[in-house]
Amino acid sequence: MSGSTVSTTRPARATAPGGPAAAPGRLRRTALDAATSTTRVLLYYRHSPGLLAASLAVPVVMVVLFGYVFGSAMRVPGGGDYREFLMPGLFAMVAINGITPTMVGVARDVDRGATDRLRSMPLSRFGVLLGSALADLLIGVAVLVPLVGVGLAVGWRMRDGVADALAAFALLVLFRFVMTWVGTFLGLAAGSEQMAGQLAVLTFPPAMVTNVFVPTGGMPGWLRVIADWNPASAVVAACRQLFGNPTAPASAWPLQHPVVATLLWSGLLLAVFAPLAVRKYSTHGR
Amino acid sequence: MSQLSGDQLAVSAQGLGKSFGGTTALDGLDLAVPAGTVYGLLGPNGAGKTTAIRLLATLTAPDTGWARVAGFDVAREPERVRRSIGLAGQHAAVDEGITGRENLTLVGRFHHLGAREARRRADELLERFGLAAAGDRLVRGYSGGMRRRLDLVACLVTRPPVLFLDEPTTGLDPRSRGEIWDAVRELTAGGSTVLLTTQYLEEADRLADTVMVLDHGRAIADGPPGRLKAAIGTRVQVVVDDAGQLPAAAGVLAAVTGGEPVSDRDRRQVEALSLPGREVLLPALVRALDAAGVAARDVALRTPSLDDVFLALTAERQAA
Ligand SMILES: Nc1ncnc2c1ncn2[C@@H]1O[C@H](COP(=O)(O)OP(=O)(O)OP(=O)(O)O)[C@@H](O)[C@H]1O
Ligand SMILES: [Mg+2]
Numbered sequence: 001m002s003g004s005t006v007s008t009t010r011p012a013r014a015t016a017p018g019g020p021a022a023a024p025g026r027l028r029r030t031a032l033d034a035a036t037s038t039t040r041v042l043l044y045y046r047h048s049p050g051l052l053a054a055s056l057a058v059p060v061v062m063v064v065l066f067g068y069v070f071g072s073a074m075r076v077p078g079g080g081d082y083r084e085f086l087m088p089g090l091f092a093m094v095a096i097n098g099i100t101p102t103m104v105g106v107a108r109d110v111d112r113g114a115t116d117r118l119r120s121m122p123l124s125r126f127g128v129l130l131g132s133a134l135a136d137l138l139i140g141v142a143v144l145v146p147l148v149g150v151g152l153a154v155g156w157r158m159r160d161g162v163a164d165a166l167a168a169f170a171l172l173v174l175f176r177f178v179m180t181w182v183g184t185f186l187g188l189a190a191g192s193e194q195m196a197g198q199l200a201v202l203t204f205p206p207a208m209v210t211n212v213f214v215p216t217g218g219m220p221g222w223l224r225v226i227a228d229w230n231p232a233s234a235v236v237a238a239c240r241q242l243f244g245n246p247t248a249p250a251s252a253w254p255l256q257h258p259v260v261a262t263l264l265w266s267g268l269l270l271a272v273f274a275p276l277a278v279r280k281y282s283t284h285g286r
Numbered sequence: 287m288s289q290l291s292g293d294q295l296a297v298s299a300q301g302l303g304k305s306f307g308g309t310t311a312l313d314g315l316d317l318a319v320p321a322g323t324v325y326g327l328l329g330p331n332g333a334g335k336t337t338a339i340r341l342l343a344t345l346t347a348p349d350t351g352w353a354r355v356a357g358f359d360v361a362r363e364p365e366r367v368r369r370s371i372g373l374a375g376q377h378a379a380v381d382e383g384i385t386g387r388e389n390l391t392l393v394g395r396f397h398h399l400g401a402r403e404a405r406r407r408a409d410e411l412l413e414r415f416g417l418a419a420a421g422d423r424l425v426r427g428y429s430g431g432m433r434r435r436l437d438l439v440a441c442l443v444t445r446p447p448v449l450f451l452d453e454p455t456t457g458l459d460p461r462s463r464g465e466i467w468d469a470v471r472e473l474t475a476g477g478s479t480v481l482l483t484t485q486y487l488e489e490a491d492r493l494a495d496t497v498m499v500l501d502h503g504r505a506i507a508d509g510p511p512g513r514l515k516a517a518i519g520t521r522v523q524v525v526v527d528d529a530g531q532l533p534a535a536a537g538v539l540a541a542v543t544g545g546e547p548v549s550d551r552d553r554r555q556v557e558a559l560s561l562p563g564r565e566v567l568l569p570a571l572v573r574a575l576d577a578a579g580v581a582a583r584d585v586a587l588r589t590p591s592l593d594d595v596f597l598a599l600t601a602e603r604q605a606a
Contacts, residue, residue, distance in 0.1 A: 029398070032398055033396065036396050039395070043383075043392075044381070113376070114380075114381060116340075116373070117379040119344075120371065122365055122368040122397070
């Protein structure tokens with residue numbers, strides 16, 4: 001039998017496909033796709049409220065474990081209540097821990113073909129990723145709110161006024177947004193849900209080598225440099241400063257200018273990971 | 287719904303090639319799929335079926351060659367291609383954690399239908415494909431067949447003129463398979479062009495107007511499925527009670543099929559492939575066995591399987 005033959009018939013041009021008559025403009029399309037993508041993630045959480053509870057459980061356990069068990073033996077250098085020192089760290093921890101569900105979710109979409117389906121549709125790829133990043137951000141806020149309540153219950157206070165407190169929360173939300181892009185990229189790079197799940201464990205050490213639980217001052221030299229320059233440490237230090245909570249003295253530049261450092265780190269990480277994620281998403285499997 | 291008129295090509299490709307590292311997944315594929323027809327890509331694991339679909343659906347860029355879908359070049363006008371296609375990948379890409387209705391509504395929203403229109407379309411499709419009752423349940427609780435159907439339905443939301451279905455029935459029971467077949471037929475009745483892949487000759491036979499057999503990324507045959515099967519013949523098997531009767535049974539098979547019977551003493555079975563174009567009918571075969579005094583325990587006629595197609599085609603190529 002012969003191989004295939006190619007007909008000489010001219011390829012046909014389709015007129016506008018069914019459904020939407022005109023393609024919306026680029027910006028509007030990005031916004032629409034982002035909104036749909038946000039809805040998609042939020043629907044997940046609506047059907048599985050346990051996911052939210054699980055995200056909240058970790059920091060609450062930390063409050064008990066560190067605030068009361070270890071905390072009873074902790075002295076904050078420079079003075080102050082350990083639980084007040086701890087809470088801003090746990091707020092930032094929520095943002096860092098958010099990487100894992102993002103990573104695993106993105107990798108699962110790749111695994112199950114959802115990514116292929118989305119990529120075969122005429123939509124803005126940046127919009128899709130932006131939408132799920134925004135959804136993750138909302139989830140982060142939904143976890144943060146009850147955790148703030150827990151903090152207030154164990155004696156943590158916002159001591160420097162509403163404006164500073166709002167600024168601190170804004171930084172936390174920004175950091176969560178940044179972490180989502182990091183998670184998205186890592187999830188796409190992992191390529192499979194299983195791999196992503198295993199990589200997620202690796203986010204643990206970077207989250208621990210920070211000033212979240214203990215001041216960096218007591219760490220051995222090399223570890224302290226890492227902790228001082230860890231973006232998460234800048235966020236935590238900024239929150240401690242803005243909430244008027246105890247801050248252990250530190251000499252490293254990011255910890256002396258934590259707000260500026262947080263903004264710089266966030267800008268840098270976003271500038272690196274957002275384009276990387278979009279690129280990886282667009283060229284997946286090429 | 288926009289459609290391509292009958293004498294035009296909905297999908298065309300020439301010299302399409304793709305390698306992954308050292309593996310050549312697709313090796314110079316030519317395609318010509320007339321609008322409004324069902325085209326079946328048939329091949330075993332690793333033949334390159336999924337790669338072909340992914341290239342046509344703009345998910346992967348070809349190393350060589352070109353392809354046009356609905357009149358648009360996949361490399362230069364991917365956005366317009368995406369506006370003209372629906373894709374149901376090899377694994378049902380439905381979201382498990384949300385309901386069937388939400389899945390479809392989201393697809394509508396991603397295609398920029400208004401909220402109300404997206405919901406209306408989801409309702410309509412759920413109704414039409416027998417998923418209305420399950421529409422508000424989480425997909426996690428769906429059977430494999432329902433999932434597959436939902437996945438198929440998800441690419442119909444915008445009534446695209448060209449549909450790519452990658453192994454739409456693999457892993458389904460016969461009933462679910464029949465339902466998918468019905469759905470595909472309904473689509474083409476509406477004027478859509480369907481390019482599907484399958485590992486089952488029977489499926490290609492039932493659905494496709496034209497079949498291409500792929501092996502190692504190359505087309506080894508193409509044409510209407512009937513012609514492929516006719517070119518191969520029917521496999522006939524006879525099992526006897528007494529191994530001593532095998533020669534007699536083989537004689538009958540040789541006469542009836544025109545082929546060369548192969549005997550298996552352990553299984554007390556003799557088997558032959560009929561010559562292409564020769565019709566073998568069960569009653570005639572049974573009468574001939576009876577006349578020869580063969581006590582047949584089991585007689586089976588089998589339409590050629592994909593394996594038979596491959597064996598025949600590769601034998602033919604070696605002979606050539
Ligand atoms: N992303 C990839 N990376 C590396 N190799 C790949 C990739 N995709 C496909 N291949 C290889 O290309 C060849 C063709 O694969 P393809 O998935 O197209 O086959 P298929 O006909 O769809 O098979 P199946 O019936 O198993 O789905 C295989 O050898 C496969 O291993
Ligand atoms: Mg495949």
